[in-house]
Amino acid sequence: MKKNNKKLTIALGILVIILIVLIAFSILSLSSNNQEETSFTASNRIINEANAITETVVNEQEQNIVQNEEVTTNTVQENVVTGGSTETFEENPQTEEQKALDIAKKDWESTSNMGDSTVYFDVDGIEPSGEYRVLVTQDTKLIAYYMVNVSTGTFTKKVLNQ
Numbered sequence: 001m002k003k004n005n006k007k008l009t010i011a012l013g014i015l016v017i018i019l020i021v022l023i024a025f026s027i028l029s030l031s032s033n034n035q036e037e038t039s040f041t042a043s044n045r046i047i048n049e050a051n052a053i054t055e056t057v058v059n060e061q062e063q064n065i066v067q068n069e070e071v072t073t074n075t076v077q078e079n080v081v082t083g084g085s086t087e088t089f090e091e092n093p094q095t096e097e098q099k100a101l102d103i104a105k106k107d108w109e110s111t112s113n114m115g116d117s118t119v120y121f122d123v124d125g126i127e128p129s130g131e132y133r134v135l136v137t138q139d140t141k142l143i144a145y146y147m148v149n150v151s152t153g154t155f156t157k158k159v160l161n162q
Contacts, residue, residue, distance in 0.1 A: 096132070100132035100146075105121055108144075119138045120138070121135070122134070129149075131149050132147075133145060
């Protein structure tokens with residue numbers, strides 16, 4: 001019987017050792033799988049963030065291209081008759097304020113007796129009638145103002161005493 005007990009003890013010892021090795025192996029493999037999943041998740045997060053940044057940059061570039069195309073394609077050709085000659089120039093679309101300023105500047109340049117003095121033009125506001133009030137200043141003094149109707153291209157001018 002001693003031989004059978006000895007064989008049984010050896011078999012149980014080998015079986016316990018095999019179980020310990022299997023348990024240790026499974027713990028290590030689970031641990032390494034978690035590390036791989038963690039590193040895989042972190043890698044995916046970095047790749048997703050890089051893709052999002054790339055997509056944002058591409059979208060911004062596409063928007064800039066579209067805006068640039070709109071600016072370059074929205075030019076208008078006008079014919080201006082001055083003193084019997086015809087000049088053609090290209091003009092970008094303007095805001096209503098800029099149109100009011102341009103109307104006042106054109107008139108001021110054609111009728112001004114101010115010599116070489118520098119004058120400044122500013123839109124001061126819009127009247128309820130839709131007319132723009134354009135101020136003409138020189139050396140911080142108001143010297144004239146225009147009431148400009150942009151839709152009809154007409155204006156009234158008032159030169160102040162200096």
